[in-house]
Amino acid sequence: METKKTLILEADAQGFSAAGEIIRRGGLVVFPTETVYGLGANALDAGACAKIFQAKGRPQDNPLIVHTAEVFGLARLASVTPRAAAIIKAFMPGPLSLVLPKNQDIPAAVTAGLPTVGLRVPSDPAAYRFLKAAGVPVAAPSANVSGKPSPTSFAMARAAMEGRADAIIRGGDSRIGLESTIVRITESGLEILRPGGVSEEDLRAVAKDCLVRGLASPLPGEAPPAPGMKYAHYKPRAEVLLFPTGTWNPKMIGCAGKTGVLTLGEKAAPLSGHVLVREMKSVEEYARRLYAEFFVFDSLGCDRILAECPPEEGLGRAVANRLLKASGGRFF
Numbered sequence: 036m037e038t039k040k041t042l043i044l045e046a047d048a049q050g051f052s053a054a055g056e057i058i059r060r061g062g063l064v065v066f067p068t069e070t071v072y073g074l075g076a077n078a079l080d081a082g083a084c085a086k087i088f089q090a091k092g093r094p095q096d097n098p099l100i101v102h103t104a105e106v107f108g109l110a111r112l113a114s115v116t117p118r119a120a121a122i123i124k125a126f127m128p129g130p131l132s133l134v135l136p137k138n139q140d141i142p143a144a145v146t147a148g149l150p151t152v153g154l155r156v157p158s159d160p161a162a163y164r165f166l167k168a169a170g171v172p173v174a175a176p177s178a179n180v181s182g183k184p185s186p187t188s189f190a191m192a193r194a195a196m197e198g199r200a201d202a203i204i205r206g207g208d209s210r211i212g213l214e215s216t217i218v219r220i221t222e223s224g225l226e227i228l229r230p231g232g233v234s235e236e237d238l239r240a241v242a243k244d245c246l247v248r249g250l251a252s253p254l255p256g257e258a259p260p261a262p263g264m265k266y267a268h269y270k271p272r273a274e275v276l277l278f279p280t281g282t283w284n285p286k287m288i289g290c291a292g293k294t295g296v297l298t299l300g301e302k303a304a305p306l307s308g309h310v311l312v313r314e315m316k317s318v319e320e321y322a323r324r325l326y327a328e329f330f331v332f333d334s335l336g337c338d339r340i341l342a343e344c345p346p347e348e349g350l351g352r353a354v355a356n357r358l359l360k361a362s363g364g365r366f367f
C-alpha cells in the first residue's frame with residue numbers, strides 16, 4: 036500500500052475545520068468517539084469510502100456504519116419506523132448503532148450491497164464537533180488494521196493509521212473503550228447483532244413489550260446477520276488465553292515467556308519481571324482499558340495474555356464477546 040503523509044490535527048476550531056475540509060475533498064480522517072476511534076470518509080462519496088477498505092485491509096463485504104452529528108440527520112439516510120424512533124430517542128446520541136432500510140443516497144460501497152445501513156450518532160463532544168465541521172454523513176469503521184484491536188487513544192490511533200489516513204485528530208481516551216451495540220429491528224422485535232456500550236438489559240428496559248433477542252448467531256448454512264461476524268477480530272500480537280471468572284490460579288502463569296494478565300478484581304499474583312498484572316475494578320473499567328492494555332502488552336513484548344472472562348451480564352457481555360474473539364475462544 037502507498038504510504039500517505041498524515042497530518043496531526045489538534046482538537047480545536049482550526050483542527051476540526053481542516054478535518055471537515057479533508058472529508059469533503061474525499062479524504063480519510065481518524066477521529067475520537069466515546070466507543071473507539073473511527074476512520075471516517077464522506078458517506079455519500081463511493082470513491083472516498085473505497086479508500087477506507089484499502090487503508091484497513093477490510094474485506095469488501097463488511098459494511099460501514101454511517102455517523103451523523105445529530106439525531107435529526109438520520110431520517111434523510113434511512114426509513115425510521117416508529118419502533119426505530121423509540122430506540123433513537125432512548126439511546127442516541129450514544130454507543131448504539133441501528134440497522135435500518137437505507138435510502139438511495141447511501142452508496143452500495145458503504146453497505147457492501149445490503150439494502151440496510153447501520154447508523155450512529157456519537158455522544159463524544161469532539162466527535163460532534165468533527166461531524167458538524169464535515170457537514171456530510173461520515174462512514175467510519177474502527178481505525179485499526181482489519182483483525183486488530185480497535186484504538187481507544189490518540190497514541191493507538193496514530194500507531195495504527197499513520198501513513199494510511201490523511202489526518203488524525205488528537206483526541207482524548209475513549210470513555211467506553213468498546214465498539215457500539217449493533218441492533219436491528221425485525222418483525223418480532225429487536226435483535227442484537229453485536230453486544231457493546233449499551234447493554235441487553237438497557238435495551239429491554241426501553242423496549243418493554245417488544246422482544247429483545249440477545250446476540251444473534253447465524254444458523255448453519257445461513258449468511259451471518261452482520262457480515263463482520265464471520266471475520267477474526269480484536270486480536271493483539273500476543274496469544275490470548277481466557278479463564279472463566281472466579282477461577283484464577285497463579286499456577287496458570289507457568290514460566291513460558293513474558294505474560295500479561297487481566298483480572299477482574301484483586302488477585303494474588305507472583306511478583307516477577309516476566310508477569311505484568313492489571314487488575315480491573317469493574318466491568319466498566321475492563322471495557323475502557325481492554326484494548327489499551329492489549330496495546331501495552333504488545334509494546335512490552337508479551338508472548339501471552341491471560342484474561343479473566345467476566346460474567347455475561349450488562350457490559351460484561353460485550354467484554355466477554357471481544358475476549359472470545361481475541362482468543363479464538365481458547366480457555367486455559
Ligand code: AMP
Pocket residue numbers: 097098099100134146149151152153175176177214217228260261262263264
Ligand atoms: P466496525 O465499524 O469496524 O465496528 O464494524 C461495523 C460492524 O457493523 C461490522 O461488523 C458490520 O458487519 C456491521 N454492520 C454495518 N452495517 C450493517 C448492516 N447494514 N447490517 C448488518 N450489520 C452491519
Ligand code: MG
Pocket residue numbers: 176177185
Ligand atoms: Mg472494527
